[in-house]
Amino acid sequence: xxxxxxxxxxxxxxxxxxxxxxxxxxxxxxxxxxxxxxxxxxxxxxxxxxxxxxxxxxxxxxxxxxxxxxxxxxxxxxxxxxxxxxxxxxxxxxxxxxxxxxxxxxxxxxxxxxxxxxxxxxx
Numbered sequence: 001x002x003x004x005x006x007x008x009x010x011x012x013x014x015x016x017x018x019x020x021x022x023x024x025x026x027x028x029x030x031x032x033x034x035x036x037x038x039x040x041x042x043x044x045x046x047x048x049x050x051x052x053x054x055x056x057x058x059x060x061x062x063x064x065x066x067x068x069x070x071x072x073x074x075x076x077x078x079x080x081x082x083x084x085x086x087x088x089x090x091x092x093x094x095x096x097x098x099x100x101x102x103x104x105x106x107x108x109x110x111x112x113x114x115x116x117x118x119x120x121x122x123x
Contacts, residue, residue: 005028005032006026006027006028006108006109006112006113006116007025007026007027007028008026008105008108009023009025009041009101010023010026010098011024012024012096012098012099013096013097015094021083021099024037024038024050025041025043025044026109033054033055033056033120034052034055035052035053035055035113037050037051037052037053053091053096054091055113055116055117055120057092057093058091058113058117059090059092060090061087061089061090061113062088062090063086064088083099085099085100085101085102085103085106087106089113
């Protein structure tokens with residue numbers, strides 16, 4: 001890790017259009033309240049962020065089961081259909097659907113995000 005409490009690649013589903021998943025590099029600095037994402041680790045190191053999730057606004061973080069994901073099979077590649085480790089980060093304004101590559105990464109992100117959000121609520 002390079003000075004971050006949490007960091008690594010996840011895939012994030014787009015908010016509009018075809019709602020395709022795109023690989024993004026996520027970072028959360030220690031004692032920060034915004035989870036930033038960028039196109040790559042290189043961009044993140046240069047502070048070239050695409051956006052962020054305000055953790056103060058998060059209502060819940062929960063697994064998203066494949067049967068709950070609305071998709072049109074003919075429009076997606078096979079890789080778009082085989083996501084196992086999905087989770088939603090719900091804020092006041094939006095639900096961010098994220099996908100981890102492995103079960104270990106899924107638990108790393110969901111457990112640590114829940115800890116950060118709980119500590120923010122207790123402040």
